[in-house]
Structures are given as structure tokens and as C-alpha cells.
Amino acid sequence: MTMTRGTHTKPAPAHARPAAPPAGDGAAGPGRALAWLLVVTGAAGVLASWVITLDKYRLLEDPHFTPGCSLNPVVSCGSVMKSDQAAVFGFPNPMLGLVAYGMVVAIGAGLLAGARHRGWFWLGLNAGTLFGVGFCTWLMWQSLYEINALCLWCCLAWAATIVMFWHVTAENARHGRLPAPRGARRFLDDLPWLPPALHLGVVGVLVLTRWWDFWTG
Numbered sequence: 001m002t003m004t005r006g007t008h009t010k011p012a013p014a015h016a017r018p019a020a021p022p023a024g025d026g027a028a029g030p031g032r033a034l035a036w037l038l039v040v041t042g043a044a045g046v047l048a049s050w051v052i053t054l055d056k057y058r059l060l061e062d063p064h065f066t067p068g069c070s071l072n073p074v075v076s077c078g079s080v081m082k083s084d085q086a087a088v089f090g091f092p093n094p095m096l097g098l099v100a101y102g103m104v105v106a107i108g109a110g111l112l113a114g115a116r117h118r119g120w121f122w123l124g125l126n127a128g129t130l131f132g133v134g135f136c137t138w139l140m141w142q143s144l145y146e147i148n149a150l151c152l153w154c155c156l157a158w159a160a161t162i163v164m165f166w167h168v169t170a171e172n173a174r175h176g177r178l179p180a181p182r183g184a185r186r187f188l189d190d191l192p193w194l195p196p197a198l199h200l201g202v203v204g205v206l207v208l209t210r211w212w213d214f215w216t217g
């Protein structure tokens with residue numbers, strides 16, 4: 001008769017075990033909703049920047065070219081493109097948009113694929129969107145009160161940037177990357193759509209009141 005003795009599995013040596021991820025490394029991935037929002041808003045910005053860039057080159061080739069979004073004295077993309085404010089950094093603004101919004105699309109696509117990023121990455125993205133919304137605010141002011149004309153494609157880029165900024169800010173506040181009171185974090189968690197809606201509402205009111213006689217005439 002053969003007796004089978006119990007076998008004991010010898011634990012693998014420490015150097016052969018897979019390394020556990022370091023605790024508290026700050027790596028995190030948001031929900032798919034934010035990932036999709038980055039893809040959509042980034043794509044909207046790329047589209048707006050691409051169309052404006054093409055029209056800008058057509059305008060350089062033919063000074064008499066009229067962009068398709070030049071509809072009336074107020075909604076006049078050509079007037080905006082010919083202004084000094086359209087090339088603040090020495091080259092057409094939409095060229096910067098092509099790069100910046102393209103990066104946002106890439107980040108969103110990476111998140112959808114399962115990417116996780118550390119806290120500094122999210123704060124960096126927040127800083128980038130803050131610069132974007134600040135730059136867009138300056139361009140809005142210039143359009144309304146200096147150039148006295150609106151570009152519809154610019155408006156699309158502004159709206160995309162505002163939505164992007166507030167949702168990234170809410171994401172960072174909810175996870176404690178940005179200092180915020182508990183009430184503010186709960187508010188941003190329950191109603192993340194409200195700040196961008198209010199922001200866009202303010203911009204809409206400014207546009208409406210700036211040309212009130214034209215809209216109602």
C-alpha cells in the first residue's frame with residue numbers, strides 16, 4: 001500500500017514575487033463620464049480650431065474671401081480673424097488650439113482605455129484648462145467690446161473650454177487634490193453641471209445685452 005503524504009507549497013522567494021503597487025501613489029482614474037466629456041469637448045475645440053485655421057489661410061490668399069460664418073455685422077468671423085487679437089502669440093490663435101485641444105482628446109481617449117494618473121497630472125490638467133478659460137475670457141471681452149464682432153466657431157471653442165475646466169475642477173475638488181470645504185465637494189459631486197451652466201449663462205447674457213438693439217431690431 002502506498003501512502004500519500006500531504007504536500008506543502010513552498011512560498012516563492014521575496015525577489016520572485018510581483019511587486020505590489022506603492023500605497024498612496026495618488027494614481028487614479030475618473031469615471032467614464034469625465035473621460036467622454038474630455039473627448040467630446042476636446043474634439044469640439046479641434047473642429048473649431050481647424051475650421052478657423054483653414055479660413056485664416058484662405059483669407060491670407062484672398063483678402064476678399066468671406067468665411068462661411070460671416071452672417072451679418074455682428075456674427076462676422078472675418079472681422080475677428082483680421083484683428084490683432086487673433087494672433088496674440090505671433091501666430092494664429094487656432095494653431096495653439098489644435099495642439100491644446102488635441103492633447104485633451106488624447107487624455108480622454110487614454111482614460112477610456114483604462115489609464116490612471118497621479119495627482120500632479122490632474123493638477124497640471126486643471127492648470128491647463130484654467131489658462132484656457134482665462135484666455136477665452138480675454139478673447140470674449142475683446143470680441144464684445146473691442147472688435148465688436150463674434151465668431152461662431154470661436155464661441156464653440158469657448159463653450160467647450162468652459163465645460164472642460166469646470167468638470168476637471170470638480171473632479172479634483174471631489175478627490176481632495178484641490179482644497180475645498182466638505183460642502184463644496186458635496187455640491188460639485190451632486191451638481192457638477194451647474195457651475196459650467198451658470199458660466200455659460202453669464203456669457204450668453206453679455207452677448208445678448210451687448211447687441212440688444214441688433215437682436216431685437
